[in-house]
Amino acid sequence: MRRTPALFFAASRCTKLHVSHRLCSEPIVKIANGTFYRQHPSSKAAPGQDANSNPPLFPNLTLALPSFSTPYQHWAILSPSSTIRTAFLQILRGQYICSPPTARTHPYLSEQKDSRLRYPERAIEYVGFDVERKVFGGAYLSARYESLKEATDFTLQRYLTGIITMNPGEEELKEKAIDEKVMSKVMNDLELERFLQKPVAMLSNGQSRRARIGKALLSQPLVLCLDAPFIGLDPIVSKHISKVLHKLAEANAPRVVLSLRPQDAVPDWITHVVYADENGKVDAVGSKEYVFAYLKKRYEQLDNTDTMDARMVELKEVGTHLTECGNFEASKVSNSTSSPSTTVLSCDGYENIDPLKVPTGEPIVEMEGVRISYGSNSVLGDWEQDVNGTKQNGLHFTINRGSRWGIFGANGSGKTTLISLVTSDHPQTYSAPVKLFQRSRLPEPGVPGITIFEVQARMGHASPEVHALFPKYLTIKTALKSAWSETPITKPKMNEQDEKRVDAALRWFEAEINPSPKPNGELEWTSTTLFGEISYSAQRVLLFLRATIRNPDIVILDEAFSGMDDLARVKCLLFLSRGQSMELEYTDAGPKPVAREGEVVVPGLQDHQALLCVSHSRQEIPGCIRDWICLPESGTGPPRFGKWEGPVELDGGRWDEIWDW
Ligand SMILES: Nc1ncnc2c1ncn2[C@@H]1O[C@H](COP(=O)(O)OP(=O)(O)OP(=O)(O)O)[C@@H](O)[C@H]1O
Numbered sequence: 001m002r003r004t005p006a007l008f009f010a011a012s013r014c015t016k017l018h019v020s021h022r023l024c025s026e027p028i029v030k031i032a033n034g035t036f037y038r039q040h041p042s043s044k045a046a047p048g049q050d051a052n053s054n055p056p057l058f059p060n061l062t063l064a065l066p067s068f069s070t071p072y073q074h075w076a077i078l079s080p081s082s083t084i085r086t087a088f089l090q091i092l093r094g095q096y097i098c099s100p101p102t103a104r105t106h107p108y109l110s111e112q113k114d115s116r117l118r119y120p121e122r123a124i125e126y127v128g129f130d131v132e133r134k135v136f137g138g139a140y141l142s143a144r145y146e147s148l149k150e151a152t153d154f155t156l157q158r159y160l161t162g163i164i165t166m167n168p169g170e171e172e173l174k175e176k177a178i179d180e181k182v183m184s185k186v187m188n189d190l191e192l193e194r195f196l197q198k199p200v201a202m203l204s205n206g207q208s209r210r211a212r213i214g215k216a217l218l219s220q221p222l223v224l225c226l227d228a229p230f231i232g233l234d235p236i237v238s239k240h241i242s243k244v245l246h247k248l249a250e251a252n253a254p255r256v257v258l259s260l261r262p263q264d265a266v267p268d269w270i271t272h273v274v275y276a277d278e279n280g281k282v283d284a285v286g287s288k289e290y291v292f293a294y295l296k297k298r299y300e301q302l303d304n305t306d307t308m309d310a311r312m313v314e315l316k317e318v319g320t321h322l323t324e325c326g327n328f329e330a331s332k333v334s335n336s337t338s339s340p341s342t343t344v345l346s347c348d349g350y351e352n353i354d355p356l357k358v359p360t361g362e363p364i365v366e367m368e369g370v371r372i373s374y375g376s377n378s379v380l381g382d383w384e385q386d387v388n389g390t391k392q393n394g395l396h397f398t399i400n401r402g403s404r405w406g407i408f409g410a411n412g413s414g415k416t417t418l419i420s421l422v423t424s425d426h427p428q429t430y431s432a433p434v435k436l437f438q439r440s441r442l443p444e445p446g447v448p449g450i451t452i453f454e455v456q457a458r459m460g461h462a463s464p465e466v467h468a469l470f471p472k473y474l475t476i477k478t479a480l481k482s483a484w485s486e487t488p489i490t491k492p493k494m495n496e497q498d499e500k501r502v503d504a505a506l507r508w509f510e511a512e513i514n515p516s517p518k519p520n521g522e523l524e525w526t527s528t529t530l531f532g533e534i535s536y537s538a539q540r541v542l543l544f545l546r547a548t549i550r551n552p553d554i555v556i557l558d559e560a561f562s563g564m565d566d567l568a569r570v571k572c573l574l575f576l577s578r579g580q581s582m583e584l585e586y587t588d589a590g591p592k593p594v595a596r597e598g599e600v601v602v603p604g605l606q607d608h609q610a611l612l613c614v615s616h617s618r619q620e621i622p623g624c625i626r627d628w629i630c631l632p633e634s635g636t637g638p639p640r641f642g643k644w645e646g647p648v649e650l651d652g653g654r655w656d657e658i659w660d661w
Contacts, residue, residue: 026107027064028124028223028255029092034103035059036087036096053516057087057096057280065092065223065257067108074249076258076270080566081278082228083535085259086128088274089225092257094120109222117222125221125254127212129228129563156203157196160215178218186217189244202374205232205464205559206411210241217248224254230264231562232464234410234616235659242267262566278565346647348573349582349593350623354646358607358624361401364553365422365610366435369394372417372428380414380631383638394433395639397629401553404611404624406648408658409631409639415614418631419463419558422612424455437553453486460547463558463614467543472532476513476542477523479531480506483546498550504601505545508580512568513538537565544572551606557613561620567591569620576611577624579603618655623647630658 036057066073077088090096091104098104106120117123161178187193190210195203203211209232216224226245230238246269249256260266266273266288273291275284284294343351371381371394381394395418399405407415420426421434430441437458439450460483470479471488480502484492494502506526511517514525515534531539544560557576561569570591574582580600584591605611605624615621625648630640640658648654 025066025068026111028067028106028108029063029065029120030105030107031061031063031091031098032103033060033062034098034100035061036091036098038087038096040097041099055279056099057084058091058276058282059280061282061285063274063285065255067222067255068252071271072250073272074246074256074270075272075274076260076266077274077276078260078262078266079276079278079280080262081276081280082261082537082563082565084276084278084280085261086227087280088276089126089128089227089257089259092120092223092225093124093126112222122219123221124223124225125216125219126225127216127227127229129209129212129231154200155197156192156200156211159200159211160196160218162215182218182220186214189247190214190217191240204412204416206234206237209233209411210237213241217254221254223257224248225257225259227259228261228264228563229258231261232411232559232616237411238616242269344650345593346623346649347570347584347591347593348577348623348647348649350577350647350650352646352650354626358402358404358626360403361608362438363398363400363435364437365397365399366438367395367397367421368433368435369396370421370432370434371395372414372421372426372432378634379412380417382634383632385638399554399610399612401610402607404605404622404626405613406621406625406628406658407612407614407631408616408628410633411616413631413633415631416463416465416558419461419556419612419614422554423459423461423556424452456486458553459556460550460552460554461556461558462540462543462547462560463556464562465558467539470531470539470543472530474531475527476506476529476531476534477502477526479542480526480546480549483550501549501602504580505549508575508602509541509545509568509571512541512565512571536563537568540564541568541572544576548576548605549602551603551609553609555605555609555611557611557615557622559614559616559620561615562617566619573622575602575604576622577604618648618652621648621655623649628658 037054038057039054041054041056065075077085079085079088087096091098094104094106106123109118109120109123112118112123160183187196190213192207192210192214195207195211200208200211209229213224213226213229229241229245233241245256245258246267248254249269258267258270271288272286273284273288274282275291275295276282283298284291345351369381369392372379373382383395384391384393385396386392387396397418399422407418409415417426421429421432422436424436424441426432429436434440436450436455439447441449443449474482474488479488481492481494482488482490484494484498492498503523506513506523507521510519510525513534514529515538516525518525531542534542540560540563544557544564547557547560548555555576561572564572571584574584574593578593579602580598581596581603582593583596585594586592611622611624613622613625623646626644628642628644630642632639642657644651644654646654
């Protein structure tokens with residue numbers, strides 16, 4: 001797909017038309033026919049580095065981000081690739097090499113009296129949400145729950161002010177003092193006041209997300225670039241944050257630029273969009289209406305073509321998901337059901353009403369009246385629950401072999417806390433009424449307690465916390481093999497069949513993991529490429545494989561798909577359910593699972609396994625989930641439980657049940 005000169009003309013004309021009464025105010029960022037590179041385009045590839053590892057990004061980009069405009073201009077970058085989205089935001093802040101160098105300027109910044117704001121990287125703040133716990137010092141789940149605080153466990157208040165030394169001197173306090181009015185406005189807007197005295201390591205994902213936006217706002221930049229700000233936020237908080245951002249953007253305090261994934265609903269207040277493909281080529285840029293009309297047209301043209309590749313499918317999805325209430329899955333189902341002869345399958349191979357029931361076995365996790373609180377703050381189980389017709393205190397929750405659970409609830413409702421009781425990372429697993437594999441952590445008369453090693457050997461766990469702490473210096477192969485070891489850095493205990501599984505999975509996912517994939521099936525790259533060298537999305541894919549490849553008794557996927565590129569996520573979901581027995585075929589109706597001939601070294605989920613999945617995004621819910629629990633916000637009653645007869649992807653009503661809409 002090419003960007004045409006006509007398209008560019010239309011886009012720039014539209015940009016100009018929208019800057020009406022303040023025509024004289026200079027743009028904050030102006031790019032005129034610029035092409036960008038990670039390294040200097042004339043620099044030679046380092047030994048061992050692929051010569052194509054420095055491709056041109058956003059070739060011949062023309063764009064102006066106004067300092068003021070009437071009507072408003074609020075920009076977003078949309079791309080299926082997280083790397084491209086991030087690169088775009090960084091380019092706005094003066095990062096990456098621009099060719100020719102004069103093609104990118106920041107005219108409005110040179111007018112600034114405050115010298116700090118004359119530098120693009122200071123005037124234009126970037127907040128990315130990759131591996132965010134690391135920013136907060138990084139703590140494994142167990143450490144998050146220890147009551148003794150470490151020196152790095154500074155409070156949210158200190159994090160926000162940047163005063164993180166043990167005994168700050170007067171000078172530091174003065175230098176970092178924040179205007180009270182600014183502080184209280186930001187705290188108010190982001191609803192952060194009640195967490196100010198909490199150590200940052202203890203904040204939930206959603207809370208820490210808001211904290212990071214808050215910190216960026218306190219430095220009072222001219223522009224705030226938010227990279228995938230809605231990942232991991234529950235739908236209600238997402239809406240709230242979106243409203244807050246809209247208000248800030250309207251006041252130009254600061255201007256806000258968002259990066260969005262194709263499956264994200266584009267907030268209604270976004271007026272201008274850059275759509276770039278996964279190689280960094282801009283397909284369309286300009287007003288939202290213009291870009292969407294363009295994508296829609298492409299979408300309709302695609303409807304008449306037979307050949308589809310992954311990129312076309314991606315574009316098609318974007319073209320059908322244009323507004324905040326866009327729901328392309330629903331339209332896909334209603335379109336497809338018009339032909340009764342073909343059975344519609346979710347992208348991971350499930351029928352809308354799934355005729356196959358996985359037999360459930362004995363309980364492997366039993367919670368009978370769990371209540372977790374910190375001091376006077378109860379975070380889980382502060383309710384009366386109906387258990388077989390009688391009211392009982394605390395959380396009563398049983399997970400059987402073969403069951404597939406979705407664990408939902410608003411940000412801060414206790415999902416990760418619940419998971420930490422299952423993984424035994426929470427110190428209160430010892431005292432709380434929790435049984436794992438029918439044994440308590442502490443010995444009981446005649447029954448030895450279950451050890452942490454035994455528990456963790458029987459589970460596979462992928463989550464943002466695991467990701468944040470995963471050693472970046474391991475090779476891809478060692479990282480995956482660590483599924484068979486007690487910690488990522490200890491020697492795995494594997495047999496020949498296990499080794500075969502590792503190779504099969506890495507071959508299967510080479511396109512998603514290897515930064516320079518070669519379709520020759522060789523695996524040398526897996527021993528020469530490091531975990532830290534692959535993209536964020538690729539790291540997520542690898543950690544997903546690490547959690548599932550052994551077919552352990554319990555698979556825990558806590559926000560495991562968030563941050564994965566779209567097509568990688570779809571492929572992982574299919575692999576989770578079907579292993580190598582099915583593959584994706586790209587058709588004009590989207591990616592479609594089809595049976596595959598050939599040896600299956602890695603199968604999908606087995607009957608002896610239980611699956612626990614936590615996510616806020618409908619696209620990330622595996623099609624096999626049949627039971628769900630929705631945890632309440634503190635003080636609002638017991639959790640709600642429900643069942644689905646088929647994949648949530650094929651019926652939007654199932655998703656609405658959870659959020660009680
Ligand atoms: N060690 C701790 N001390 C005090 N409060 C804690 C501690 N750990 C977690 N919390 C609080 O417990 C509540 C539940 O947190 P949890 O991370 O389980 O929520 P969550 O549902 O997973 O949220 P999210 O969707 O945002 O990830 C939050 O309010 C969090 O701040």
